[in-house]
Amino acid sequence: MADAVYRAPLRSRRDDVDHATAVEWALRSGVVGVGEAIDERAERRLERFAAIPDGAFVWTRHPGGAVHLGRIVGPWHRDDDGAAVDLVDVRACDWAVEPVDPSLVPSAVVQTFARGGRNLQQIHPGDVEARTAEVWELLGG
Template sequence: MSTMAAVYRAPMRSRSDAVDSRATIERARRLGLCGFGRLVSGPEEQTRLDGRVARFAAVADGSFVWTRDTDGLFWLGRICGEYRYDNDPAAAAVDLVHVRPCDWLSEPLLEPQVPDAVVATFGRGGRNFQQTHHSSVGQETQRIWDASARQ
């Protein structure tokens, strides 16, 4: 029996509202990346960021990630490589510097096509990369991934 891949919410939104979320997600999809930014306002936030980076770097290859764009469309990807810090000025401009390679499906999904647990985690808001814990989310996400691969 195989182990089901973990599923994560990846908002890919900066902690600064001044950063264009659309540009962040477009860069991530165009370059085949998943990640988050580095903007913090003090030492306590830096400590929390360090923890988020460590957890993100430890995510297993093959894990699924979901993001939602500014139009409300959902995108499904799969982590496929090691963590790195992207020091490109263009990465800093969209606050997407803590990154992992990610294979994204070529087409977005509408909310009714997305597992309820994924929709719920985005509905709660927040900007953190975090695992989605629900008994069916792994199987549901795997089915979507597999169906897309057959197209």
């Protein structure tokens, strides 16, 4: 069975947090994360994030357009170093060194980001799992 694939916007629910800075911090820090859980709905989102199995793939997109692929490699933990970008609930993530060539990004990933939103969510349609694994291998993962 192929590993699950997720969209990880790395975007705060707070409008005062710069999205580009948050993405850059997460890539540099080797984490994938979500904003602090401040209500019951956010707590449920955090529980789902913590339950994602190690090895799952995550795609993120910098506001400038670059798309990045990573793989979750550790359990959930709190990291107060991410407070400035509101990504305090994090998991270790092996990010590919370079952004992914746009021609290699599976169409399901492109469509999921085109819909917008700030939630981390699983990407289901088509062959996204197999295509993502192929891209990961091409990138030396």
